[in-house]
Amino acid sequence: MHEYYAYKNGNLKTRDKTYVWHPYTQMSDWLRMDAPVIVKGEGFYLIDDKGNRYLDGVASMWCNVWGHSRREIVDAIIEQVRVLQHSTLFGLCNEPSIVLAELLVKMAKGMGKVFYSDDGSTAMEVAIKMAIQYWHNKLGSSNKRREIIALEHGYHGDTVGAMSIGYIEHFFKPYQHLLFKVRHVPSPYLYRKGREMGDADYVQYCIDSLEHELKANEGRVAAVVMESGAQIAGGAIVYPDGYQREVSRLCKRYDTLLVLDEVATGLGRLGSMVEYIAQDSMPDIVAFGKMLTAGYLPLAATLASDEIFNAFLGRYEEGKHLFHGHTFTGNPIACACAVANLRLYEQEGLISKVKSSSALIARRLEEFRCYPIVGDVRHKGMLAAIELVKANGKDPLLTLSCRRINYAIMEEALKRGLFLRPLGHIMLLVPPLAIGREELDMLIDKALEVVGAIARLVE
Ligand SMILES: Cc1ncc(COP(=O)(O)O)c(C=O)c1O
Numbered sequence: 001m002h003e004y005y006a007y008k009n010g011n012l013k014t015r016d017k018t019y020v021w022h023p024y025t026q027m028s029d030w031l032r033m034d035a036p037v038i039v040k041g042e043g044f045y046l047i048d049d050k051g052n053r054y055l056d057g058v059a060s061m062w063c064n065v066w067g068h069s070r071r072e073i074v075d076a077i078i079e080q081v082r083v084l085q086h087s088t089l090f091g092l093c094n095e096p097s098i099v100l101a102e103l104l105v106k107m108a109k110g111m112g113k114v115f116y117s118d119d120g121s122t123a124m125e126v127a128i129k130m131a132i133q134y135w136h137n138k139l140g141s142s143n144k145r146r147e148i149i150a151l152e153h154g155y156h157g158d159t160v161g162a163m164s165i166g167y168i169e170h171f172f173k174p175y176q177h178l179l180f181k182v183r184h185v186p187s188p189y190l191y192r193k194g195r196e197m198g199d200a201d202y203v204q205y206c207i208d209s210l211e212h213e214l215k216a217n218e219g220r221v222a223a224v225v226m227e228s229g230a231q232i233a234g235g236a237i238v239y240p241d242g243y244q245r246e247v248s249r250l251c252k253r254y255d256t257l258l259v260l261d262e263v264a265t266g267l268g269r270l271g272s273m274v275e276y277i278a279q280d281s282m283p284d285i286v287a288f289g290k291m292l293t294a295g296y297l298p299l300a301a302t303l304a305s306d307e308i309f310n311a312f313l314g315r316y317e318e319g320k321h322l323f324h325g326h327t328f329t330g331n332p333i334a335c336a337c338a339v340a341n342l343r344l345y346e347q348e349g350l351i352s353k354v355k356s357s358s359a360l361i362a363r364r365l366e367e368f369r370c371y372p373i374v375g376d377v378r379h380k381g382m383l384a385a386i387e388l389v390k391a392n393g394k395d396p397l398l399t400l401s402c403r404r405i406n407y408a409i410m411e412e413a414l415k416r417g418l419f420l421r422p423l424g425h426i427m428l429l430v431p432p433l434a435i436g437r438e439e440l441d442m443l444i445d446k447a448l449e450v451v452g453a454i455a456r457l458v459e
Pocket of ligand 1: 119120121122124155156157158227232233261262263264265289290
């Protein structure tokens with residue numbers, strides 16, 4: 001047998017460093033780091049090759065719902081694997097993709113059709129193409145609606161369209177010349193509003209800025225694109241009450257499409273199954289991903305209203321159909337997994353459990369404020385953020401004795417049997433949605449210890 005098959009025997013850490021290129025990682029730092037090799041997932045814990053257990057404090061990049069190895073989901077995957085592993089939606093149908101689409105349409109008020117892709121970035125690419133082509137199909141040669149408006153601090157993924165819309169300079173500067181033009185307007189990041197005005201006035205300023213763009217470009221805007229409920233990657237910015245409703249109203253008033261990204265915030269993360277319903281807003285197109293398969297398999301979905309879908313109908317020669325598809329679009333294993341997952345949401349009354357866990361987080365989050373390096377704490381549903389700053393100011397705490405703060409947070413957490421992945425100086429707690437009360441308390445205790453350890457190192 002070749003040595004590379006002997007995965008249980010070799011030195012996995014060394015081989016990782018020799019062969020694997022990790023995402024969003026400075027690999028020269030990585031070579032000096034000592035990240036665990038995870039070999040098993042059990043409930044809310046990840047277990048490494050030495051048997052150490054780590055509480056999964058970021059739901060394996062914000063997607064895990066039930067913890068790891070949940071029997072019903074694993075069984076659904078195995079059952080489907082035995083019957084049909086993959087069959088294309090190019091020219092054929094398959095049962096799990098039909099059942100899932102029906103479930104999603106019944107769940108998402110106002111939506112009529114489901115288009116499948118593999119991850120959140122591609123779901124947003126599809127959403128953008130749908131929005132742009134909708135106007136092209138509808139208005140033909142007189143179409144002038146080609147512009148997109150998006151929010152500052154937004155993030156929609158790493159493909160070229162998604163980077164254009166969710167432009168974060170620090171991430172995407174090298175690719176800037178490849179990106180298409182998007183008009184960005186301020187988002188309601190109240191802690192860093194950068195203007196001498198009260199919170200309510202700032203929210204109004206954000207809304208007015210959007211209206212200004214819509215008015216100045218009347219008849220030319222195809223869509224307003226934004227995350228639904230909160231911007232997570234941009235800093236866990238939770239929208240103030242009424243903000244999204246107002247954006248939705250403006251889109252209707254200016255006859256512009258609203259495209260919402262619920263990849264990270266839908267399906268329970270913010271405490272609601274469908275966040276745009278909770279926000280009293282109505283998109284024309286919406287994307288889901290991450291938690292759709294409980295975090296077990298790659299799958300995403302872009303849902304469109306009937307009005308959008310109908311604009312793609314016509315004679316073949318008109319070329320109105322959506323020119324998009326992936327090899328694994330509607331993969332039956334991933335769809336069967338998602339169906340089992342959504343059924344469990346209902347059977348277990350997950351959303352009401354999330355509400356009580358969320359109340360516990362809200363209560364306990366206040367404990368972080370006693371540290372002078374904690375500038376702000378933000379929370380909604382099963383998302384919490386602790387923004388670390390230089391004591392007695394608002395400057396982000398970016399380094400600690402020449403070490404990047406995110407590395408320091410991760411290392412301090414790992415020492416305590418907790419896996420965290422901060423956004424620079426913003427510590428995120430994004431646990432699996434179904435985390436039990438005991439583990440949730442433990443997560444917050446350990447996170448408090450991490451902040452305490454960092455505060456001592458700062459002194
Ligand atoms: C709001 C939002 N949209 C899209 C994406 C991209 O999803 P994926 O990483 O599955 O491509 C993310 C990922 O974090 C996200 O947070």
